[in-house]
Amino acid sequence: xxxxxxxxxxxxxxxxxAEPSPSPREDGEERPVRADGGDDIDIPSVEAVSGTGIPIRxxxxxxxxxxxxxxxxxxxxxxxxxxAFFDLRFDDDDNPKDHPMNEDRYQxxxxxxxxxxxxxxxxxxxxxxxxxxxxIDALIGESFAEIFAGNCLALGxxxxxxxxxxxxxxxQWVEDNPDGDIDIDVAEETVRYGDTEVxxxxxxxxxxxxxxxxxxxxxxxxxxxxxxxxxAAELPYVEQA
Amino acid sequence: xxxxxLYDKVWEKHKVTTLPNGADQLFxxxxxxxxxxxxxxxxxLRERDxxxxxxxLTLATVDHIVPTADQxxxxxxxxxxxxxxxxxxxxxxxxxxxxxxxxxxxxxxHVVGPxxxxxxxxxxxxxxxxxxSTHGAFGALAFxxxxxxxxxxxxxxxxxxxxxxxxKIQVDGELQEGVEAKDIILEIIRRLGTEGGVGYVxxxxxxxxxxxGMEGRMSICNMSIEGxxxxxxxxxDETTYEWLEETDYFQENPGEFERLKPYWESIRSDDxxxxxDVVTIDANELEPVxxxxxxxxxxxxITDPIPEPDTLPEDKQxxxxxxxxxxxxxxxxxxxxYDIDVAxxxxxxxxxxxxxxxxxxxxxxxxxxxxxRAMVVPGSQRVQNTxxxxxxxxxxxxxxxxWRNAGCSMCLGMNEDQxxxxxxxxxxxxxxxxxxxxxxxxxxxxxxxxxxAAAAISGExxxxxxxxxxxxx
Numbered sequence: 001x002x003x004x005x006x007x008x009x010x011x012x013x014x015x016x017x018a019e020p021s022p023s024p025r026e027d028g029e030e031r032p033v034r035a036d037g038g039d040d041i042d043i044p045s046v047e048a049v050s051g052t053g054i055p056i057r058x059x060x061x062x063x064x065x066x067x068x069x070x071x072x073x074x075x076x077x078x079x080x081x082x083x084a085f086f087d088l089r090f091d092d093d094d095n096p097k098d099h100p101m102n103e104d105r106y107q108x109x110x111x112x113x114x115x116x117x118x119x120x121x122x123x124x125x126x127x128x129x130x131x132x133x134x135x136i137d138a139l140i141g142e143s144f145a146e147i148f149a150g151n152c153l154a155l156g157x158x159x160x161x162x163x164x165x166x167x168x169x170x171x172q173w174v175e176d177n178p179d180g181d182i183d184i185d186v187a188e189e190t191v192r193y194g195d196t197e198v199x200x201x202x203x204x205x206x207x208x209x210x211x212x213x214x215x216x217x218x219x220x221x222x223x224x225x226x227x228x229x230x231x232a233a234e235l236p237y238v239e240q241a
Numbered sequence: 242x243x244x245x246x247l248y249d250k251v252w253e254k255h256k257v258t259t260l261p262n263g264a265d266q267l268f269x270x271x272x273x274x275x276x277x278x279x280x281x282x283x284x285x286l287r288e289r290d291x292x293x294x295x296x297x298l299t300l301a302t303v304d305h306i307v308p309t310a311d312q313x314x315x316x317x318x319x320x321x322x323x324x325x326x327x328x329x330x331x332x333x334x335x336x337x338x339x340x341x342x343x344x345x346x347x348x349x350x351h352v353v354g355p356x357x358x359x360x361x362x363x364x365x366x367x368x369x370x371x372x373x374s375t376h377g378a379f380g381a382l383a384f385x386x387x388x389x390x391x392x393x394x395x396x397x398x399x400x401x402x403x404x405x406x407x408x409k410i411q412v413d414g415e416l417q418e419g420v421e422a423k424d425i426i427l428e429i430i431r432r433l434g435t436e437g438g439v440g441y442v443x444x445x446x447x448x449x450x451x452x453x454g455m456e457g458r459m460s461i462c463n464m465s466i467e468g469x470x471x472x473x474x475x476x477x478d479e480t481t482y483e484w485l486e487e488t489d490y491f492q493e494n495p496g497e498f499e500r501l502k503p504y505w506e507s508i509r510s511d512d513x514x515x516x517x518d519v520v521t522i523d524a525n526e527l528e529p530v531x532x533x534x535x536x537x538x539x540x541x542x543i544t545d546p547i548p549e550p551d552t553l554p555e556d557k558q559x560x561x562x563x564x565x566x567x568x569x570x571x572x573x574x575x576x577x578x579y580d581i582d583v584a585x586x587x588x589x590x591x592x593x594x595x596x597x598x599x600x601x602x603x604x605x606x607x608x609x610x611x612x613x614r615a616m617v618v619p620g621s622q623r624v625q626n627t628x629x630x631x632x633x634x635x636x637x638x639x640x641x642x643x644w645r646n647a648g649c650s651m652c653l654g655m656n657e658d659q660x661x662x663x664x665x666x667x668x669x670x671x672x673x674x675x676x677x678x679x680x681x682x683x684x685x686x687x688x689x690x691x692x693x694a695a696a697a698i699s700g701e702x703x704x705x706x707x708x709x710x711x712x713x714x
Binding site for chain 2: 058116154224
C-alpha cells in the first residue's frame with residue numbers, strides 16, 4: 001500500500017489488486033520489460049479490480065486538467081503520477097489546495113469515481129498514465145471521452161459506466177467510507193460496495209480485451225503480418241514495402 | 242447501422258481482420274508523428290526489440306514545443322531541446338522523413354500533411370494528437386490516438402478500432418459576411434454538446450460546406466473532437482482535387498493524380514447512403530460565434546445573451562456556473578465589449594493562408610489597442626513564407642502584431658508563448674479549457690480569425706461586421 005505523502009516519487013507504485021491474475025502493477029514493481037520480440041508477452045487478464053475509492057466530481061473534466069501540458073515536456077511517462085490534477089491540487093506556491101487527491105483518507109485509493117465526459121479534449125496518454133502512476137487501477141463514471149477510454153484500455157485500466165444516480169450514490173458512499181472496498185467485476189459487469197451491488201456497463205470490446213488479456217494489441221496485430229501485407233497490396237495509394 | 246458512406250467504404254478497404262476482442266484491425270495509410278506523444282512509443286518499441294514497420298508511410302514534424310521566436314539550437318528551454326533531440330534520434334534510427342525547421346517545410350502537423358499532398362481522400366491517417374480529425378477535410382478517415390496506439394502503428398502499420406456510427410451534419414444555405422467555417426463548427430458543438438459526438442464520426446455536407454475552400458473544411462473537421470466525435474470528414478470534390486493537384490507530391494509524381502482519382506471518386510458517400518443520424522443547420526442564420534465559458538460547447542452568437550445556467554440541461558448547469566465565475570461573465574449580457582489582453586492568431590484550426598489574409602484585411606490601416614499584446618503564429622513555414630511574400634507580415638507588424646515562426650504556440654502553451662495571470666485572450670484556436678493557454682487563471686475566448694483581428698484592434702470582443710470593412714469568405 002502506498003503510505004508516503006504526496007507528491008513523491010513513491011506515487012509511482014500502485015496498490016490495487018487485479019484478480020485473479022497478478023496485477024500488472026504490483027506494489028513497487030515495474031512492469032516486466034518485454035524484450036522477446038513481442039510474441040510471448042504475458043498480458044494479464046483483468047477480470048476484476050478491487051480497492052478503495054476516490055470521488056472526483058464534475059462533468060467535462062478535460063485532459064488539460066488531468067495533466068497540464070507543461071508537465072508533458074518529457075520523453076518518458078515516468079514520474080507523471082505526482083503531477084496528476086496538479087493545478088487543481090496546488091496553488092502557485094505549490095501549497096496543497098482542497099482536492100480529494102490531497103486528502104489523507106484517499107491516499108490509498110485505486111478506483112476513481114467520476115461524472116460525465118471525463119477525459120475529454122487532447123489525446124494525450126499522459127492523462128491515464130498520470131492517474132495510473134498515482135495509483136488508479138480502474139475508473140467508474142457516467143461517461144468517458146472516447147480517446148481517453150481507449151488510452152485507458154491500452155494500459156489495462158477499465159472504464160466502466162453507470163447512470164447518474166448510481167454514480168452520485170457511489171461518490172457519496174466513498175466519501176462516507178473512504179476505507180471501504182469497491183469490487184469491480186469486469187466480466188460480470190457489476191460493482192459491489194458495502195452491502196450494495198449495482199449493474200454497470202463495460203463496453204463489449206473493452207470487456208473482452210480485459211478479461212481475455214488481449215488489451216495490449218501489438219503482438220496480437222503483429223501476428224497478422226501476411227493479412228496486413230495483403231490488405232496493403234489492394235490499396236492503390238500504398239507502394240509495396 | 243450506416244451503409245454506403247465514405248466511412249463504411251474506407252473502413253472496409255483498410256480492414257485487415259477482426260481481432261479476438263471484436264475490434265477491427267485497420268491498415269494505416271499515413272502515420273504522422275511529433276515530439277510530444279511519440280518518444281515513449283519509440284521507447285516501448287526498443288523495449289520489445291521491434292523495428293518500425295513502414296517508415297515510408299510515416300512522416301515527422303516538430304510543432305508543440307518549438308519556440309516561435311528564437312529557434313537557434315540548442316533551444317533555450319532544456320526540456321524542449323531534449324524532446325527535439327529525442328525526435329531527431331528516433332527518426333534518424335528508423336529512417337523516417339522529418340520536416341524539421343531547417344527544411345522550410347516545418348509546421349503544425351495538421352497543416353503540413355495537407356500541404357505536402359500526403360493527406361489524400363480514402364486514406365486512413367492517424368497521429369498522436371486529437372486534432373488529427375483535421376485531415377478528414379480531404380475525405381480521409383483520420384483520428385487521434387494515444388501513445389500505446391502509436392506503438393501499435395509503428396510496430397505493425399495497423400490499429401485496433403471499433404467501428405462507429407455516422408452522423409451526417411447537413412449545413413444548408415450560405416454564410417453571411419463576417420461569418421466563417423469556424424462559426425459553423427462552434428455552432429455545431431454548441432447545439433450537440435461536447436459529448437454529443439461520442440460514438441460517432443461526423444460527415445459534413447450541404448451547400449455551405451461545399452462552398453468552403455479546403456482551409457475552411459479543415460477548420461471544421463479539426464474541431465470535430467471538441468464535439469466528442471473522434472473523426473469528421475467531407476466527401477472529396479473538385480475543390481479537393483484542385484488542392485491536391487497543386488501539391489509537390491502530385492507535381493513530382495506525374496500520372497499519380499489521374500491514377501488515384503478514380504479511387505477517390507469511388508469512396509465518396511453514395512447518394513442513397515444510410516446514416517445513423519442526420520442533423521441540419523441553416524448557415525444563413527449564423528452570426529459570428531464566440532465562447533463565454535471554459536468548454537468549446539459554451540458558445541453564443543455575438544449578439545445573443547450569455548445563457549442563464551438554470552435554463553441549460555441539468556448536467557450542464559454546474560459546469561456553466563463555474564465557467565461563468567472563472568470567465569467573469571454575467572448571464573444576460575452579450576460577449577461584445579468583453580475586455581481582452583491578448584490576441585492570438587494561430588493553431589491547427591485557423592493559421593492557414595486564407596485565415597491570415599482575412600484577418601490582415603481587418604487589421605490593415607489600423608492599430609492594435611494599447612492594452613493588447615497581439616501575435617500571429619503561422620501554421621507552417623510555407624504559410625509564413627507565402628504570407629511574407631504577399632506583404633501580410635508587413636500589414637500585421639505595422640498594426641503592432643508580433644509576427645512569429647510556425648508552431649502550436651499559445652494554443653496550448655507548451656513553449657514560451659503563454660498567458661500570464663488572469664489575462665483574457667481572443668484566440669483563433671480550438672480549446673478554452675482552464676489552464677489551456679499556460680495560465681490556470683487565464684481566460685480564453687474562442688472565435689474566428691477576423692473576430693480575433695477586430696478584438697486586437699478594439700481591445701474588447703467586437704462584432705467584426707460592425708467594423709467598416711468586412712470580408713466575405
